[in-house]
Amino acid sequence: MKNIAILTIFILFVSTLCYGQNTYTYSQPKELKDGWKTTNLKSQNIDTTRIYQLFTQVQNGENKIHSILLVKNNQIIIEEYFNGYSANKQHDLRSVTKSIRSILLGIAIDKGFIENVDDPISKYLKSPVPTKNLDKRKYKITIRHLLTMSTGLDCNDWDKKSKGQEDKVYRKKDWLQYTLDLPIVNEPGTVSNYCSMGAVLIAEIISQSSGMTIDKFAEKYLFKPLGIANVSWGHTSNKEIIPSGKRLYMTSRDMAKIGQLILNYGKWNKKQVVSEKWIEESTSPKTKITEIDYGYLWWNIPFKANGKMFVFKTATGN
Template identity: 40%
Template sequence: MSDGRKLLFWTFLGFSICGLLIPLITDANGAQTYINLASFILIYTIGVGFLTAITFWMNRLRAKANSGWQALALRPSKAMAIFMIGFGLFWFDFSAPRPHAILGEYSYSYALPTLRKDGWPVGEAASEGIDTKVIKTIVERFVNNPKFKWQHSFILIKNNKVLVEEYFYDYTIDSLNDLRSANKSITSILVGIPFQQGFISSVDDPISMYLPEYKELFADAPRKAVITIEHMLTMQSGLDANDWDRSSPGNENRIYKSDGDWIRKLFALQMITEPGPTFSYSSIGEIALRQAMVNASGTPLDEFAQKYLFKPLNIKNYQWTHRLINRSDVPYRVQLTSRDFAKLGQLYLNQGIWEGDQIVSSDWVKASTTKHATTTDKRLGFPGYGYLWWKHDFWVEDELFEGFQAQGNGGQFLFVFPRLNSIIVFTSRNFSNSRQINPLQIMRDEIVPMLAATQR
């Protein structure tokens, strides 16, 4: 075989390997598939060219005659094909949701959840009317279907009992979850507690009352001066801060990458609407509420949460992972186990009561889970929004089953349905991936209809 044909074979093989890398190591779809393919082919081609040039100059330095360019490029083509295979092996995810036969699919058998001394009783799913065939379908999908991969946990609680509890990959009952924006609903609970303690008098109070360090930003800005705590809770501050708009100067990614005082940067932004009528999703706005709480209570937020929320709920296994650069007393992200995440839902299902103690007032539970705004998220169907709680509509035929949800990037969901007396938790690592909304579709298509059937 001539050098030209050999080079053509190895080039074709190299390009084929680049194409195989797309489904093997990326989650690209649509136009991104072609962008990734072009990127891999470019890496391969540049590598061949670079190695060919090195070979040429090494031959010159050794006073060795250079053969034709096809012969010179042959060995670099082989080397880059091997390199791309190694590149794929390095990035390939060898982890598996659950162990099972390599040539067969995983088959699920229902098992009673683990009974622990953590405040959760357990129960048999079938005894509460749960169709375990539906559960089997969902769990097997998480293990066998690549379109549903990287799910970490799935818990179903009904009538205050854990009925279904499943973990995947290396996650267990004790694993902590990166809840991302589901932390906003935790903030909602924590904001409700200072009202009981007398630290904050009303949601109609201007937030500037509790952020005196920025008084000059509000003094000459009458529209900013009337931004209330409720405006911040409902994402209706009117500030030019929108995490769903990359061009927004208050986009979280822009502010997170900047130095200095993030909350000062937030309130230094221009007002683009009056406070109140327009929803604009702002993570920095939620963090500002945390700083206001710390100022009002005079207690670091982690200590406040421990005293008034985590300790009463017997939540011991948790970790704060992010704090404001200039305010170490204002942590803004906490990791919880899936069971403890569910406790927050049960607290609200019980109207703020846990084991006989009123942790947060029933009035606050009602107010924070009432729809105060309509979101601008078309992908999710423009759901409603309460005080940092989501409000999706779930229909079974022509019957509406209302609930409220905490949710965060990557597929972190806590669904609460008072009428169904049920809580469902999903956690996963599908960060910024379309798979992160799979649980929402599962709820609509399978779980809510199954739970609704138990009411008939």
């Protein structure tokens, strides 16, 4: 994972620099006995000029930034909140939940609940089963196809004409059944389209293979080892939703733990939470969605700084 940066800020709107207004004042982040150590920015041998410019810009501009945390050498060196947010306030992660489901799948494989990503989903998903648009190709759909959004089903969140577009699915009573009943429009594994329901199926496969709801599985195997307790699951849909369909709400400090877990190849405080092999495999490019490299529910976005190319292994949500 050479030249890799982890982006854990979900949405960033940058406005024009506003000099002469409320200059940013730095203070060292507090230690809250949540597993994070903190240290002073001045001890890190960093040119702080642009950092101060950034925070002056953010606190004076009109934006929707909730928080910015900067972690270096496994320690939080900057922690700032805006627009009414604080260290204990949860954020709606929206599609960032997909990337966390990818981590949970890796853990399910590590624990032996799931054999490998090339298994057909029918091996683990015992119910529901397709009842409409019956097509033999549906039984060729593998876990890998869900992870790379290449199931071949008519499911494209960015195409309002798609039968599986997420807003249409949210109006249905049974999301899983509706998704499995979608028609096949491409051979599985050939075309990748952004499909939220594939990630919901991933969560349900983890649930059925482990015998635990996805929230209980996450609590036992991911959140507890990371010391994450201030977390909840929910959704904006007014329909009754099974646990596998819910998305996460977490604090910024806890989301930063997820980023650090990836940077440390699956380790947190020297404990291997998810295998290094899975981190390497899941975050590396496997396909392209709208010409952007995509792994197993992780984006790979190139970024040039000071003449060098970096890749953001990115979890994003709108």
